[in-house]
Amino acid sequence: MSILKTIRTPLQNMFLRVEKGFDKAFGPEWNPMRQLGTLAFYMFFVAAITGIILYIFFETSVEHAYESVEQLTHDQWWFGGVMRSLHRYSSDAMVLTMGLHLFREWSFDRYRGVRWYAWFTGVPVIWLLYVSGLSGYWLVWDELAQYVAVGSMEWFDFLGIFGEPIANNFLAEGSLTDRFFTLLVFTHIFAPLFLLFMMWIHVLRVTQAKMNPPRGLAIGSLIALTVLSLVYPAISHKEANLDVIPTDLALDWYYMAFYPLYDYFGAGAMWGFAIGGSVLLSILPWIPRMKEEPAPVVTLDKCNGCRRCYDDCPYGAITMMPRSDGAPYEQEAVVDPSLCTRCGICVGSCPTSSPFRSAEELVTGIDLVHISLKDMRLQIDEAIKTSKNGIVLIGCDHGQNVEAVEESSAVRLPCVSQLPPSFVDYMISNGARGVMVAGCPECGCRFRYGVEWMQDRLEGRRDPYLRKRVPRDRLKTLWASPLDVELLQETVQTFDADLNNIEKEDS
Amino acid sequence: MLGLVEEWGAWFYAVPFVIFAPIYFSFVWHIGVKNLLKPDLKKRELKRLAKEQEERIQQRRAEKAGATVRVEHKATRASWYWVAQGAVYVLFLVVLGVFSASPSYTYMGAGEAQIKLSLSHPGQRVEPCTERTKAELSKLAPNMRSKQKCSRERHVITLELAMDGNVIYAGEAIPAGLRRDGSSSFYEKFFVSAGKHTFTVRMNDGDPTKDYTHELTQVVEVEPTQNMVIGFIENDHRFYFR
Ligand code: HEM
Ligand code: SF4
Ligand code: SF4
Numbered sequence: 001m002s003i004l005k006t007i008r009t010p011l012q013n014m015f016l017r018v019e020k021g022f023d024k025a026f027g028p029e030w031n032p033m034r035q036l037g038t039l040a041f042y043m044f045f046v047a048a049i050t051g052i053i054l055y056i057f058f059e060t061s062v063e064h065a066y067e068s069v070e071q072l073t074h075d076q077w078w079f080g081g082v083m084r085s086l087h088r089y090s091s092d093a094m095v096l097t098m099g100l101h102l103f104r105e106w107s108f109d110r111y112r113g114v115r116w117y118a119w120f121t122g123v124p125v126i127w128l129l130y131v132s133g134l135s136g137y138w139l140v141w142d143e144l145a146q147y148v149a150v151g152s153m154e155w156f157d158f159l160g161i162f163g164e165p166i167a168n169n170f171l172a173e174g175s176l177t178d179r180f181f182t183l184l185v186f187t188h189i190f191a192p193l194f195l196l197f198m199m200w201i202h203v204l205r206v207t208q209a210k211m212n213p214p215r216g217l218a219i220g221s222l223i224a225l226t227v228l229s230l231v232y233p234a235i236s237h238k239e240a241n242l243d244v245i246p247t248d249l250a251l252d253w254y255y256m257a258f259y260p261l262y263d264y265f266g267a268g269a270m271w272g273f274a275i276g277g278s279v280l281l282s283i284l285p286w287i288p289r290m291k292e293e294p295a296p297v298v299t300l301d302k303c304n305g306c307r308r309c310y311d312d313c314p315y316g317a318i319t320m321m322p323r324s325d326g327a328p329y330e331q332e333a334v335v336d337p338s339l340c341t342r343c344g345i346c347v348g349s350c351p352t353s354s355p356f357r358s359a360e361e362l363v364t365g366i367d368l369v370h371i372s373l374k375d376m377r378l379q380i381d382e383a384i385k386t387s388k389n390g391i392v393l394i395g396c397d398h399g400q401n402v403e404a405v406e407e408s409s410a411v412r413l414p415c416v417s418q419l420p421p422s423f424v425d426y427m428i429s430n431g432a433r434g435v436m437v438a439g440c441p442e443c444g445c446r447f448r449y450g451v452e453w454m455q456d457r458l459e460g461r462r463d464p465y466l467r468k469r470v471p472r473d474r475l476k477t478l479w480a481s482p483l484d485v486e487l488l489q490e491t492v493q494t495f496d497a498d499l500n501n502i503e504k505e506d507s
Numbered sequence: 508m509l510g511l512v513e514e515w516g517a518w519f520y521a522v523p524f525v526i527f528a529p530i531y532f533s534f535v536w537h538i539g540v541k542n543l544l545k546p547d548l549k550k551r552e553l554k555r556l557a558k559e560q561e562e563r564i565q566q567r568r569a570e571k572a573g574a575t576v577r578v579e580h581k582a583t584r585a586s587w588y589w590v591a592q593g594a595v596y597v598l599f600l601v602v603l604g605v606f607s608a609s610p611s612y613t614y615m616g617a618g619e620a621q622i623k624l625s626l627s628h629p630g631q632r633v634e635p636c637t638e639r640t641k642a643e644l645s646k647l648a649p650n651m652r653s654k655q656k657c658s659r660e661r662h663v664i665t666l667e668l669a670m671d672g673n674v675i676y677a678g679e680a681i682p683a684g685l686r687r688d689g690s691s692s693f694y695e696k697f698f699v700s701a702g703k704h705t706f707t708v709r710m711n712d713g714d715p716t717k718d719y720t721h722e723l724t725q726v727v728e729v730e731p732t733q734n735m736v737i738g739f740i741e742n743d744h745r746f747y748f749r
Pocket of ligand 3 (some may be wrong): 298302304305306308332333349350352
């Protein structure tokens, strides 16, 4: 575990640093580093639409394919050529964004536990993306296509499942028939369809999955790709000639980096690498298994079937079922532990999560077992007592370094959104001078919607909201990265100064 | 046959306009131009009412809860953020563009050529065919009564390629199929320097009494970057160089 952590932490810090920089340029909502999955989806659709356009002009024959692409690129550069370039660059961007997305999920440890499903189904997505992209390069039927096609066929021949080597379809000029070429074209049409299907499977278990990037990012990246297409259009190599071996090749390294390795190490090693790598990647969520806390429990006595937890759970782990205890409500909440990430967001959403009760009665409709409402209040009581400047910080397990602020005390929850707004009221009525919620940046929540729901609850847009009687100048929020320690300290200091001013005015 | 430009004529240039311009303009029309040029007053009124209603609800809520409208957290953005965003996009394009077609990779030196040794040939049968006796024939179903009895298994084939007297490849291939009754296939690639070479290719397809059953020696002038195929013509039972 600690080995894993030592590799993971630097990578995580790198991502955090880049994200922090990008926050300044894009604002947290448009930050592309937090939209890698949605960007990959978007790039798929750009490639799909431009691909359909290209297909109108494409000639499916060994003899004319190359020429049709050439004419499109040069005689109609202002439309067909741009479409071709967009098609290529969006496909490359898919590899780039997918790769970063994979590393990001891995480095933030968002692939174990219930997230195994998204990770596991991500592996076939990689294969399908490569089949889709590489089969596209065959269609141009230039020297690069020749190189890639021959290499791919030889690689498959290693398995010995085809009686005669399929690479013989590319043996010499004249070996490649239109029939086989049509098969390649079909591969390039059907592989992306399967890819889309697999991408859908990949996000199937994510509730309200974000599949579209924010509009600003969508427009920005499309403009950017169009600029690249005009400045540096995609072009072909010389027409393929199977009697001549191409010497220098301008590889698309996003898709073809494995081919030089194949030339060097041979088919056996590359099969070992491909299969071994895929298997290793697939079982990664279980080495080691995530230590999982027990799932939240529903106490039917308290649950009135209001559906708030059902609406707020970012992982669709709660279903509303017909009442089983005869109480006069229609429904009750039921938790599916295999989908639950133990984020506690449901605890924060439950209207019965009130701290204004005696310790024995401190039971809520839905509660985490390892940090129950009771524990939470104990920790908060303790924090109010020990805080030197009277400010209590609420942080989360994976976010800002709230302990770094020495003058204040901090309580860490799995997600700040576990804190029911009534607890803010409770803290201020019980002697805290101020409460500061220190969560992650917008769209940077480990549990997807924690930050958004918390903001909405505190600002009165979502139930349960913070009561009006709570003086707003005693509440402060800071949504920032774990790297922003100085910002955190400064914010606490200004908050402290502001509180001093208020108190002076009051007295 | 003619290329796209000649075959399609003016259509080649017209298609983008004829097909895609309408799609493009209807898209632009629907996302906004429509409202500018032909405002739907009724809809506008309805929208205004809905907005007012929404505002009233928000207000009532605000009174109860102190609700605020979602503020876009612009404060976290730097004042130069458009410039910075542009810089990030440029970086993205550079990374994307550069690795999409460079650095170039040298598969084979310009003074070299490739030899592909590729052949598929069924080896001889392990047991030669025997004539069936009359008694045997009568036992078989009428449609199965062929005169010869043949086992299906074939011999392993050994193959050797020598260039200028040095053996550069020697190997054997098992017949395909579970019963080993198919062809044996070879597929090998070699890089050689261009120029004149003497090649000898020989094969034994299953005769233990001989060293080789088929053989061909030829002096070939191999051209740079040529893909020379050495194969076997099944009908003539002989090797070929191409
Ligand atoms: C073209 C390829 C891919 C696309 C378009 C894609 C897209 C997405 C999207 C849209 C989400 C949901 C984000 C959200 O709404 O919170 C997601 C989540 C995820 N992806 Fe991918 N993905 C791709 C490839 C991969 C690969 C190759 C892996 C790893 C092997 C992977 C691992 C994950 C994980 C672990 C999550 C779960 C996050 C969570 O549950 O909180 N993805 N992906
Ligand atoms: S802890 Fe989080 S994931 Fe689990 S049920 Fe509650 S809201 Fe859903
Ligand atoms: S939020 Fe609480 S009361 Fe409402 S359905 Fe969920 S557990 Fe029951």
